[in-house]
Amino acid sequence: MDPDNPKPSGGLKIPRIPDLKIPKIAVSWKQALAAAGTVVFVVVVVFVGAATLLNYTEDQRVAAFGSHVSASEADLFQVYDKISTHMRSLPESSSVAETDASVREFAAIAGYGRAVTTYNRQIVAADTVPEAYLGVQSAYVRALDNLNRAFSLWSSAAAAYDARAYAAAEENLARADEAWREYAAAIEDYDRELRAAEEGREVPLA
């Protein structure tokens, strides 16, 4: 076979490379604009979709955390209702039987407070919040921890009273007061952290 003039045995003629021509595509301006528009549209959809999804997820997490804090506060105010009713009913001087009954109620409220703080602490601590809200969450969990400790010490005080160890009961109440003050400090931290998170700035040191 002559390389300059290839002619296969079947008689089919293969064109030479230099003879090949790019097929002519006829593109109108209208078609070109439609293609470019589609590309831009796809890019915008992908970008907006991703951003929306990301924002949505963060908002969702903050909203979930907020609803858990709200539910926790509602529960705590139910406990406070019991406490304030009990404190108002404390008699200046009463019989031993009445005082014992009052301490039994005090112990029941302490148990209720302990259960409520443990329950809400688990829920709030399990929330996955955006980085900006980590300080808020941490302060609220700390507040619940301190409150839980205060209620535990109330229970210990009631147990000491039952054992007629009044000095130990007083000691437990004093420690409970201290835990309660730490709870109040944690709530102040929470408010400060929340303001900072909502304004999107660094939290100043307490």
Place this chain on the structure above:
Amino acid sequence: MEWKDVLPVLMGGLVILVVALVVKPLLLGEPLGLVSGPVQMQQPPVYVPPAPVSMPTPLADDGEVYTQNFRWTAIDGGVQTTQVRVPEALFLAHRETPRFSDYTSWGRYALADADRPILEALARRIAPPTANPDEGYFRLMNLVFFVQQVPYDMDDNMTSYTEGVLPRHAMYRKDSVEYPKYPVEMLVDGRGDCEDAAILMAGLLDALGYDTVLLRYSDHMALGIRMNEFNPYYAKYTPKYFEHEGKHYYYIEGTGFDREYFSDNSTRFWGRPHPIGDAAGTDIPSVKSETPQIIPLHYILEPGEYRIRPVRLLAGGA
């Protein structure tokens, strides 16, 4: 390019949105859609009120009783007598009750509910109610003098107990025995030591509506009675008081009545009672030198801090 070429791209975007807004929230248990709402949670704990306590069985009225006669000199110098009857079942129940090792709970003895009717009746006999408020002081002093004249006896002395033996719940200290008596125990025994007298006096005064505290020294116990101001013109001493929660409690001695019998075989005696606030006249060194521990009779658990602080809720929190 035609619309049929764009359609798959739009469908792809739609699928992404459906996955983000419906499928993921369903899988994670979050609320559907763009509106955020409270997350469904399991119910929080509920308050469980304390179980009611069964009332103690009342003592039978027709049971055996202990009878004890008392004779004392009242504030007007007249000799008084009275008889106290205590159900045997009540007395034995007290004897079988373990004592409290913590001094701060000894006010419970004075306020024992079962002793109350006996103490109220005795207080009315010693200091009968009167319409004249000026006689309040004499009523008070008659009660004080009555208790001061109940004979003193140490806890480790068998003569201090009507059975003649140490009760099984007596507490053994380092070098002594301690057995604080319920008021009716001292009435039945007819004798007791300083804390027994303070407890009996506290129970009687509480029955008359006085606010009292126990005053505990290292080796002694006395009573404090709340008075706004006590400074009688006849007192040749400065009345001693202690402040507790903004109130003044004046010292009252429950024992130490200076008793002198007219003769060896005489049952008649004369003596000098200790007036209110006369701490220096007791001749007890600890009373003169120490500041006592104040033990309220009525003890209640009252925390100083109990207010829940409201927090600012997040936007979106219910």
